[in-house]
Amino acid sequence: MAQLAQVHPSIASRVLNGDKSASVKEETKQRVLEAAEQLAYRPNGLARGLRTKLSHCITLVIPDLSNPAFAEILRGAELEARRSQYYVLLASQDSGPQEKRFLRATLESRVDGVLLANAKVEDRVIEELEADAFPYVLVNRRSHKASRYVVGDDHGAARIATEHLIANGHRRIGHLAGPETADTATARRQGYEDALRAAGIKVDPALVVCGDYAVSSGRVGLRRLWTGVPRPTAVFAASFQLAVGALEAARELALEVPDHLSIVSIDEFELAAAIPPGLTTVRMPLEEMGREAVRMLLGVVRGEQAGGQLILPQLELVSRNSVGAPND
Amino acid sequence: MAQLAQVHPSIASRVLNGDKSASVKEETKQRVLEAAEQLAYRPNGLARGLRTKLSHCITLVIPDLSNPAFAEILRGAELEARRSQYYVLLASQDSGPQEKRFLRATLESRVDGVLLANAKVEDRVIEELEADAFPYVLVNRRSHKASRYVVGDDHGAARIATEHLIANGHRRIGHLAGPETADTATARRQGYEDALRAAGIKVDPALVVCGDYAVSSGRVGLRRLWTGVPRPTAVFAASFQLAVGALEAARELALEVPDHLSIVSIDEFELAAAIPPGLTTVRMPLEEMGREAVRMLLGVVRGEQAGGQLILPQLELVSRNSVGAPND
DNA sequence: TTGAAAGCGGTACCAG
């Protein structure tokens, strides 16, 4: 490349990197640019990375690819990364002994930073990252150990969902909660409880079932709620999958939704419309979370920004047909 | 690292890479190993890659993350890559002007190979890859231009689906086909037609609606089919999303499934059980496709294998409640 | 304004 332009490699480097401080004769610059164009020249990323200590890659750790919420986050992350000429290296956590494993890439200095997306990250891992001062950002997960995270407004979303039920006249509102280990789940539960209290409704622990975010949890959860006392007239599900499971159980129980039971959930997907009778949801800004997390991470990598806690406010109630008035 | 063990870096390298041909005194070897352990030493991947010309990364190009089928493929790919100490770099095609763009990584010699997963890859791209002798494998997509691909048995799956309908007594079977530009779609259509012919049923083009693989296509497609002549008693949808759309339309049309209309589709997901009345599907080995594609790709990278065409045979009819006898 | 040289952190191929 350099020889085609008949210049020294260092000059080529300066030109191609748009080094402002370097002064290069206009004619020479042109020669370089033309040569580069002609050869469709692309500098070797590894060599460059070796020299500059920047790999231009980040890792995204994701617990479960089949969860559409993570697909959204991933998409946002990839979009934003690309805008900054960064690549996203994927580490799905189900691919073996977690722990250090997914940090291998960081240890090999293959990546400039890590995004931890609601992974069941051990606090220990965060501490280590923190101790090494290695750039990382939590996505969709808070932690008091972590100095940087990007999350949605889980509390607010849960409030909106619950208030929607209350506005429709419900008083005995059940909650299919996510795992107690997930702070998204606890925040949503908080929001649910706060909405009830704000409406002067007593919070009844018997109306809350904890499980994980999976479809099967929603199924058994709803059965439990339905056979319990008091029996709810509406249910707020902490995740799309939980709602799907609940709907499934309702069907098995021959319950009409929303006539016998109303259901709302968090996280909006195209499929929510497809499942009869059409699931009412609260949209969380998942893609935006991915974007913002990358933005924050790259800010840290570039040393422009120490990071911080970002709570994305955008919420939207997507009203369909799974909510109606209580029937008793 | 080398200095802790008090050996020359080259020795350390030999030991750590388990170079068989090199002879190293047992004691020295131990010293190196201990030092490496103690420092939790990980060689710099970039430096190593620069030297060995192997980045230990591959790119996976995916058209659309929100399609669960690709999530499955991705998962398989990631699993298999990890087994071979490889990293997967993600390039979702919706992230901007495609074309060369997603090949940037290859041009920067950041990756050792590319997986093209049913991307709407221009033939030109394939030709280029071929011309450069750059390792690549098509996944879930055939092309006569391509010397290597891994696909499922689309034709067979379509046959199984259609035959299932026939076995249930249907004769007027409609088909919601995928885009004519996708060879998976054409293969499925072929399978559908062949199954009909094998059963002595005349193929009627009026019973086939082409669209894309999206939910909305399924909705308008089913409406078209239902209002057309002849009116089908059953429909074979070429994708899960198409089936979802069809189910949606059926609901709008107040059709009972399967009483008024039977539906089968290809691609098995957990959600298929969740959508009333429970969608009967034919499972395609998506995860396996991802795995095998990576396997093939790495074989090529290592020069052990020229590649070839791999058609994964595993198919499975997952019978639920969306298929019944025709009602007329 | 340009050229030369060093070096990022390894690996590979020598000679000792």
Added chain:
DNA sequence: CTGGTACCGCTTTCAA
């Protein structure tokens, strides 16, 4: 068996 050395392809500093 071990140590030296060159070099992968680029950036950066310094001298010309």
